[in-house]
Amino acid sequence: MLSPIILITAVLNGLMTGAVYALVALGLTLIYGVLHIINFAHGALLSAALFAAFFAYQKLGLDPYFAAFLLAPGFFALGYALQRFVIGPASHGDDRNMLLVTLGLAVLIENALLYEFRADTRTVELAYSFKTVNFGFTFLSVSRLISFVAVFVVALVLWLIMALTDTGKAIRAVAKEKLGAELAGIDVTHIYAMTFGLGTACVAIAACLLIPTYYANPSAGNAFVLVAFTIVVLGGMGSVPGALIGGLVIGVVESLGGFFFGESLGQVGIFLIFIAVLLLRPRGLFGVSA
Amino acid sequence: MRGLLAIAFVVAALAAVPLFVHSNVVLNFLVVTLMIGLAGQGWNIIGGYGGQYSFGHAAFFGTGAYVTAILQVHYGVNAWIGFLAGIIAGAAVGGIIGGLAFRAGLRSSYFALVTLAFAEVLRILASVAPITGAGVGLLVKLDLRAQSFQFQSRAVFYYVVLALVAIGLLIAQWLERSRFGVWLIAVRENEDAAMALGVDATAVKLVAMIISAAITAAAGCFYVQYFLFIDSPIAYGTWISIEALLTPIIGGVGTVFGALLGALVVKSLGEGAKFVTGDVPGLDLMIYGVMLVLVIAFAPRGLVGALADARAGLTRRFGAGAPRKIAEVARG
Amino acid sequence: MVEALLSVEGVSRRFGGLLAVNAASLSAPAARITALIGPNGAGKTTLFAVISGFLKPSAGRVRYAGDDITGEPPHRLARRGIARTFQIVQPFAGLTVRDNILVGAHLRHRARTDALAVAEKVAAEIGLSDSLDRPAHTLTVAGRKRLELARALATEPKLLLLDEVLAGLNPSEIRDIVPVIRSLSARGIAIVMIEHVMQAVMSLAEHVFVLAEGRIIAEGSPAEVANNPAVVEAYLGHGAAAKVRAGHAH
Numbered sequence: 001m002l003s004p005i006i007l008i009t010a011v012l013n014g015l016m017t018g019a020v021y022a023l024v025a026l027g028l029t030l031i032y033g034v035l036h037i038i039n040f041a042h043g044a045l046l047s048a049a050l051f052a053a054f055f056a057y058q059k060l061g062l063d064p065y066f067a068a069f070l071l072a073p074g075f076f077a078l079g080y081a082l083q084r085f086v087i088g089p090a091s092h093g094d095d096r097n098m099l100l101v102t103l104g105l106a107v108l109i110e111n112a113l114l115y116e117f118r119a120d121t122r123t124v125e126l127a128y129s130f131k132t133v134n135f136g137f138t139f140l141s142v143s144r145l146i147s148f149v150a151v152f153v154v155a156l157v158l159w160l161i162m163a164l165t166d167t168g169k170a171i172r173a174v175a176k177e178k179l180g181a182e183l184a185g186i187d188v189t190h191i192y193a194m195t196f197g198l199g200t201a202c203v204a205i206a207a208c209l210l211i212p213t214y215y216a217n218p219s220a221g222n223a224f225v226l227v228a229f230t231i232v233v234l235g236g237m238g239s240v241p242g243a244l245i246g247g248l249v250i251g252v253v254e255s256l257g258g259f260f261f262g263e264s265l266g267q268v269g270i271f272l273i274f275i276a277v278l279l280l281r282p283r284g285l286f287g288v289s290a
Numbered sequence: 291m292r293g294l295l296a297i298a299f300v301v302a303a304l305a306a307v308p309l310f311v312h313s314n315v316v317l318n319f320l321v322v323t324l325m326i327g328l329a330g331q332g333w334n335i336i337g338g339y340g341g342q343y344s345f346g347h348a349a350f351f352g353t354g355a356y357v358t359a360i361l362q363v364h365y366g367v368n369a370w371i372g373f374l375a376g377i378i379a380g381a382a383v384g385g386i387i388g389g390l391a392f393r394a395g396l397r398s399s400y401f402a403l404v405t406l407a408f409a410e411v412l413r414i415l416a417s418v419a420p421i422t423g424a425g426v427g428l429l430v431k432l433d434l435r436a437q438s439f440q441f442q443s444r445a446v447f448y449y450v451v452l453a454l455v456a457i458g459l460l461i462a463q464w465l466e467r468s469r470f471g472v473w474l475i476a477v478r479e480n481e482d483a484a485m486a487l488g489v490d491a492t493a494v495k496l497v498a499m500i501i502s503a504a505i506t507a508a509a510g511c512f513y514v515q516y517f518l519f520i521d522s523p524i525a526y527g528t529w530i531s532i533e534a535l536l537t538p539i540i541g542g543v544g545t546v547f548g549a550l551l552g553a554l555v556v557k558s559l560g561e562g563a564k565f566v567t568g569d570v571p572g573l574d575l576m577i578y579g580v581m582l583v584l585v586i587a588f589a590p591r592g593l594v595g596a597l598a599d600a601r602a603g604l605t606r607r608f609g610a611g612a613p614r615k616i617a618e619v620a621r622g
Numbered sequence: 623m624v625e626a627l628l629s630v631e632g633v634s635r636r637f638g639g640l641l642a643v644n645a646a647s648l649s650a651p652a653a654r655i656t657a658l659i660g661p662n663g664a665g666k667t668t669l670f671a672v673i674s675g676f677l678k679p680s681a682g683r684v685r686y687a688g689d690d691i692t693g694e695p696p697h698r699l700a701r702r703g704i705a706r707t708f709q710i711v712q713p714f715a716g717l718t719v720r721d722n723i724l725v726g727a728h729l730r731h732r733a734r735t736d737a738l739a740v741a742e743k744v745a746a747e748i749g750l751s752d753s754l755d756r757p758a759h760t761l762t763v764a765g766r767k768r769l770e771l772a773r774a775l776a777t778e779p780k781l782l783l784l785d786e787v788l789a790g791l792n793p794s795e796i797r798d799i800v801p802v803i804r805s806l807s808a809r810g811i812a813i814v815m816i817e818h819v820m821q822a823v824m825s826l827a828e829h830v831f832v833l834a835e836g837r838i839i840a841e842g843s844p845a846e847v848a849n850n851p852a853v854v855e856a857y858l859g860h861g862a863a864a865k866v867r868a869g870h871a872h
Contacts, residue, residue, distance in 0.1 A: 090587035108579030114572030488700030
């Protein structure tokens with residue numbers, strides 16, 4: 001019989017993985033909630049951030065948890081620029097065009113990474129990469145514990161930004177009613193770019209949290225992002241609590257699914273959930289009807 | 291009539307190519323280009339004319355490829371029958387995915403996502419299932435006889451794929467003149483208005499999806515006959531989903547020749563880039579990504595659209611008949 | 623007593639906590655123009671959406687030519703002969719005027735040549751012959767309204783639902799389009815129109831229903847409805863009817 005300890009450990013590991021999924025999903029849902037587009041470039045940006053985190057360690061000797069403070073603003077700026085100067089203008093405001101432009105960017109970024117860095121995976125070996133903490137009944141990885149806590153800190157910071165700053169309020173206004181916000185004098189182009197920047201910053205932080213135990217290669221981000229799509233759809237497009245809860249749920253499902261059915265079928269399971277949610281309840285658990 | 295003449299002219303011109311070109315390298319390039327063009331023609335039916343942007347057309351390419359490969363390798367079925375079976379299987383998968391997605395009322399981003407997800411599910415399943423050869427893939431036995439749908443000469447493959455492309459052109463031409471096509475385009479432009487005018491939007495989209503899937507599946511079946519090998523990343527990988535949508539968008543969505551033109555441009559640029567910088571992986575797709583963004587930004591109706599705009603611009607400035615007059619002058 | 627072609631019986635439509643339409647009943651006979659008026663937000667467009675199949679009612683039935691058509695989808699209703707225009711015009715923007723009307727014409731005619739002929743005929747009736755080859759998005763508001771009408775007409779309807787077809791038109795444009803609408807009625811088509819332009823409603827409609835806060839509060843001839851105190855109150859507010867009467871007393 002399956003030991004409950006092993007099961008609980010699988011669940012706990014799932015929660016920790018799920019937290020990072022949630023962070024990636026958070027960025028995606030933020031962008032969807034405000035710009036109303038699925039950012040297909042999200043995965044490629046995550047791959048790029050993983051490489052950035054890798055090189056920050058290898059070339060600059062920066063511990064990833066510190067590199068996050070450098071990479072987050074850097075990727076924020078990148079995201080801002082992408083939306084403001086590429087995606088926004090190129091799309092001419094058409095939904096379908098935005099899909100294609102983000103897809104084009106995804107292809108471009110991923111293959112630029114492939115071209116520049118080849119396909120081999122890069123990993124980072126840190127002093128604490130394999131350290132675990134003894135919880136009495138089981139051992140949990142230190143870095144993943146740190147990730148778990150970090151994600152909630154980031155979520156809290158984001159919530160504070162949304163609730164207290166002018167920009168945050170403007171973002172919420174645009175998400176609710178773009179025309180009204182425009183009429184009230186809010187620069188929607190700027191807000192769109194800010195939102196995209198925030199979403200990309202989330203991805204950068206997630207990359208820094210991941211690199212101690214994960215790897216960087218051009219398609220690393222993709223694996224994560226399809227899961228992130230699932231979470232966003234499950235939790236409800238544009239819903240921040242949805243992304244967090246959905247992330248944790250999916251993390252656990254993946255962990256248990258992989259445990260019982262093997263990794264590949266575990267992934268298939270997630271996609272089937274994804275498809276089922278899209279077909280049966282597209283607005284997810286917490287989302288607003290489209 | 292004018293449309294059919296144009297198609298006849300283009301096909302005849304392309305058919306003449308092997309008479310002058312004997313280089314295997316060039317012929318190979320053209321065969322692959324036409325095959326990608328065929329896949330793009332499929333996408334164009336649902337994406338270009340129908341306005342439903344699928345990001346997972348690999349699902350149909352791969353199904354066509356695997357069905358014909360499996361039938362030949364595991365069941366000894368004749369290659370031509372396998373080809374037909376592959377097309378039917380691809381169409382069936384199109385019907386399933388389309389049926390589920392359209393019945394659920396999925397549009398735009400959600401539709402793109404669900405098609406992407408289906409393609410990914412198929413990719414993962416094919417990479418572990420024994421019948422598809424799992425990670426190793428399937429090798430079709432070399433048997434250079436016509437009855438095995440394999441040919442000694444590359445030129446014959448060229449004619450086969452050209453014939454398929456010609457059928458694709460005819461289907462697009464039929465679409466533009468038929469009631470079904472009018473309905474499909476109406477759904478693309480404004481689904482609610484179309485429904486108010488009696489168009490059963492769900493049924494129309496579904497039929498378009500099935501036709502689209504069948505054409506792209508044919509490209510997949512052809513791939514297997516030409517390369518004699520198929521595995522999961524080739525069959526269901528994002529590369530084909532992207533190339534299938536890229537070619538009509540660059541060439542001109544919702545036009546008869548768009549996919550073909552786009553394939554020629556895209557593949558030429560890809561090969562040209564590889565030639566200049568050496569065969570470094572990723573470069574061609576990088577260029578595709580840039581092209582996609584640039585085309586959407588500056589020429590959303592693709593090359594065909596840009597040409598039409600240029601023509602209209604000349605007419606506006608110099609009066610009707612100007613383009614023709616200019617062409618006459620240019621000819622001297 | 624003219625037989626009703628369209629019969630709406632006690633239709634209600636709820637959106638969460640909001641009861642947008644509350645047990646509304648109306649009827650429209652063939653070859654007559656029936657108007658549905660009421661202050662903004664009364665629920666008129668919602669009622670239209672239910673009648674034309676874009677929304678299912680929460681309660682009630684819709685009958686057409688004797689059949690129960692409640693909840694049937696729009697394309698099926700179009701085939702039965704019910705056509706509608708939209709309050710916010712919905713042209714097929716990228717297509718020419720001819721191709722726009724062609725979509726409607728194809729409902730009854732499979733062959734392209736037949737459908738094109740019908741499209742040209744309809745365009746002539748509505749006054750769009752000169753614009754046939756122009757892209758729909760280059761038309762003025764008045765042109766787009768005519769296009770909505772032409773498209774719906776090309777489906778050869780027996781019942782035409784016009785949702786604020788006069789909105790956004792200046793007085794001379796209204797003066798030009800009113801006879802077109804009247805001629806459609808003369809051909810036997812039943813017309814139900816939601817309208818705010820009172821002059822036009824009063825001169826065009828033979829029977830008027832008034833919807834306020836989701837309920838039908840009055841019906842009758844235009845003159846009867848205009849003098850109905852409940853109607854005055856609905857538009858001008860509580861106590862307005864008394865003020866109006868007091869004003870007349872001087």
